[in-house]
Amino acid sequence: MAYALKKTAAICLAGCLLFTAACTSTNPRDPYEGYNRAVFQFNEKADQYVMQPVARGYRKVAPKPVRAAATNFFNNLRDVKSFGSNVLRADIGKAGGDFMRVAFNTTFGLGGLLDLASAVGMPNNKNTFGDTLASWGWKKSHYFVVPFFGPSTVRDSVGNAVYSVYPAERFLFPSNAVRYSAFAVDAVNSRERLLDTTDALDNIALDKYVATREAYMSYRNRQTGTEQADDEADLFEGESVEESVTETGEASANEVEVPPVP
Secondary structure (H helix, E strand, O other): OOOHHHHHHHHHHHHHHHHHOOOOOOOOOOOHHHHHHHHHHHHHHHHHHHHHHHHHHHHHHHHHHHHHHHHHHHHHHHHHHHHHHHOOOOOHHHHHHHHHHHHHHHHHHOOOOOOOHHHHHOOOOOHHHHHHHHOOOOOOOOOOEEEOEEEEEEEHHHHHHHHHHEEEEEHHHHHHHHHHHHHHHHHHHHHHHHHHHHHHHHHOOHHHHHHHHHHHHHHHHHHHHHOOOOOOOOOOOOOOOOEEEEEEEEOOOOOOOOOOOO
């Protein structure tokens, strides 16, 4: 079953990339705007009728300490992913910091339910494979909306697809049923954290698609130390940007605090 899901995900990603070729626009900063807007509208409806009601119900029934513990637990798993990303980037300093965070929070923070590492001032990197690709030379990348997952870039979508084949959760949750349940809890918990942000954006944004795109791209470009993508983006460039990739704080490529879609 797991193999079938991975194969399906890979086919869906390939289909999305092929579909964008037929939905190009004249905007060099957003050449896939036709496709992106269509998927954005689909995600908005899915969010309106599924994720928002579930997230609001979760907020009502789960006390704030429980929600904070869930956030800390899944952030601890993201530190594992960040460790792998920094190893691939040969950034031993950040990789060591990620390892220490995981070890400290897992040992003394009740398996990651408490974020004691941040409390004592340990660096919080939260790098992804998309950041690794940026450090290897894929400096700029166009905005790309992923069905159900929301704002991304072509580079980050490729990085997330690679990670989905080798998820850190596989070692903690060998059972597919438990792993998928954990993924669902993480998704609902993440959506609950963004309810206030998206509610505010609904009230002020004239074009929610543009507002979401600009917020996401500004944040990601600042994270990776790159400029806005143009019509020549999504090509590897020879010069490494290893030194320009900055610390990403608590948010990673598809966890940016901008209006998401489920």
